Amino acid sequence: MPPAPEPLFTISHLARELGITPRSIRYYEERGLIAPQRTLGRQRVYGKRDRARLKLILRGRRFGYSLEEIAEMIGHTDEAVTEAEQIRQSLRFGERKLQDIRARMEELNQMEQELVAVRDRLRQRLTDIETK
Amino acid sequence: MPPAPEPLFTISHLARELGITPRSIRYYEERGLIAPQRTLGRQRVYGKRDRARLKLILRGRRFGYSLEEIAEMIGHTDEAVTEAEQIRQSLRFGERKLQDIRARMEELNQMEQELVAVRDRLRQRLTDIETK
DNA sequence: TTTAACATTAACGTTAACGTGAAGTATGTA
């Protein structure tokens, strides 16, 4: 049996799908966040893993993480130390970020409660005004 | 009985307490997010409400919300329309942001799961390597 | 009342994360 034929994407295809520009994707590569395969003719080819990685990056961005932090979270692709050390590093960063995420969840809860409180106060004032 | 003497803060006092710089606080004011009282000599004076508002702003920032979005969330202090309209507007934005927050919670969960998955894969590879 | 410790405004500087071409070349698809 031949190895499962992985679905491949061109840069602009992927960009459209993710709602970003090819420029951004190349920029992420420049910053060492992804490292797609290339065709014989040097064109970038993206697979499932790359797509997933990009989604992670975008999710991170939506949460205000810098590309630098995201790199730490999911692991740089360049500057290879030994593989084991690489992995251990990623693990350490990953743990930190997990903590971080859990802390953020708490904060989101706080924020939600505060917004709800603000809302309720506003509603109260509104009815006060309208029934005066 | 005199009105409860509210505790007042100077800008750098508040900045220290919140772990930011006076510059940032002034900038938030410039962007219409806060509007502290002034002394006779034009120096800024902050009260409890201001402090709370700043905390909200910072929380928002930690989540990657732009100052613009935060302003929408908690209401601009300038461009006064009628009070009722103001309030209704804030309510609308607030509702949106609540939705937003709930969506983000979902995303955080996703992110956590993915990070955990990454972690587990990494751990697996690590033991693979070490026991080879 | 002087002085040290803050504050104020104004303006220019900085960094991250891209956007926007330009220019010339290579690749891939109908």
Added chain:
DNA sequence: TACATACTTCACGTTAACGTTAATGTTAAA
């Protein structure tokens, strides 16, 4: 083979969110 895409490199532009500096005013304490 035509034509849309993609590539690289380069460089300049842009926006948000402050940092920094300068020149001056305010305030609390001694």
